[in-house]
Amino acid sequence: MHPQNLHHNANNAHVLASLLNCLAFIRLACFGSSIFATWAPNLFHYYTMHLRDLLVHDTMLVINWTQSIFATVTFNFGPRMLCFCHTDSSNLPFSWCTITALRRFNHWQGGHLILWDLKLVIDFPPGSTILIPSAILWHSNTNIGRREQRYSFTQYTSGGLFWWVDHNFQTSKEYWGSLKQDQHAAAQRMQQGRWEFGLSMFSMLEDLRCCASGV
Numbered sequence: 001m002h003p004q005n006l007h008h009n010a011n012n013a014h015v016l017a018s019l020l021n022c023l024a025f026i027r028l029a030c031f032g033s034s035i036f037a038t039w040a041p042n043l044f045h046y047y048t049m050h051l052r053d054l055l056v057h058d059t060m061l062v063i064n065w066t067q068s069i070f071a072t073v074t075f076n077f078g079p080r081m082l083c084f085c086h087t088d089s090s091n092l093p094f095s096w097c098t099i100t101a102l103r104r105f106n107h108w109q110g111g112h113l114i115l116w117d118l119k120l121v122i123d124f125p126p127g128s129t130i131l132i133p134s135a136i137l138w139h140s141n142t143n144i145g146r147r148e149q150r151y152s153f154t155q156y157t158s159g160g161l162f163w164w165v166d167h168n169f170q171t172s173k174e175y176w177g178s179l180k181q182d183q184h185a186a187a188q189r190m191q192q193g194r195w196e197f198g199l200s201m202f203s204m205l206e207d208l209r210c211c212a213s214g215v
Contacts, residue, residue, distance in 0.1 A: 001171060003054065003161055005062050019075055020064055025153065030067035032098030032129055032155050037069075039131065040096060041211065043201040044069060047095075047157065050165045057169050070098070070155035078103070079149040083141045085116060090158055091135040094198030097156035100129040103149040110144035126150075135159070 008016060019025055037044040047069045055061055064073050091097065105111050107125035114121050116138040124130065124141065132139060134156065144150050167175035179187060 002169075003058065003061060003164055005060070025075075026065060026067065028100055028129070028153055029065045029070075029073070029155060032100065032131070033068040033070065035129065036096060036098065036131055039208065040201070040203055041208075042203055043094070043096065046201055050162050051157075053165050054161060057165075068155060069157075071157040071161055072155065074152075074154045074156075076152040076154070078151050080144060081141075081150045081152050082143055083139070083152075085114070085138055085140040087136060087138055088134040088156065090160070091156055092159035092162050093135045093195075094133060094201050095135060095157060095159065095162075096131045097134045097154055098129055098131050099134075100153040101126050102151040102153060105144040105148035105150045110142050110148070111150050112142045114140050114142065116140070 036047075051063070051069060051071065055063070063071065088097065099113070101107075101111060101124050103126055105126065107123055111124055111126075112121050113124040113130065115132065118137070121142075122130070163172065164170075168178075170178070176184065176187070
């Protein structure tokens with residue numbers, strides 16, 4: 001098994017191509033990637049290095065947009081898109097995904113984003129974009145009016161792609177089986193400290209201020 005481009009039937013491929021070439025979605029994708037780079041520069045760099053290595057290693061892989069750092073996109077045209085409480089467990093635990101709300105609905109009365117772990121209910125009007133670590137935060141959104149419509153546009157990257165690069169472009173079974181005893185122990189220690197590494201990828205507000213001021 002190895003990373004591959006998602007396969008679609010002819011009809012879906014035609015529709016998907018039109019969406020990927022739509023200027024509005026190109027701008028949304030670029031915007032999501034840009035704010036990711038602004039608010040999480042260390043994590044953005046981590047994404048950049050892994051995506052670069054992945055594409056250099058396998059030139060058959062195709063990204064959705066050259067302006068976006070994310071490997072995957074989901075278009076959800078509802079028409080009354082409702083997301084039940086969940087986590088995106090297949091994503092990298094400390095990764096971020098972009099969520100954009102679209103179409104027309106009364107955002108004062110519905111369509112709110114709920115982050116259950118943080119006990120937050122966020123007003124999320126059409127056209128808004130938010131980035132969250134969706135693999136670890138339970139999230140959902142509230143319902144909208146019967147005659148309203150809500151679409152969503154999300155970008156994310158599967159955690160398996162990062163593991164594939166970190167494991168020298170082989171499966172976990174092949175990777176661990178190739179290690180010598182001392183290498184195996186070192187890799188285990190690194191894996192045990194993975195949560196600390198993930199936290200280090202998050203930027204503090206003071207760090208961002210220093211970057212902005214050039215300090």
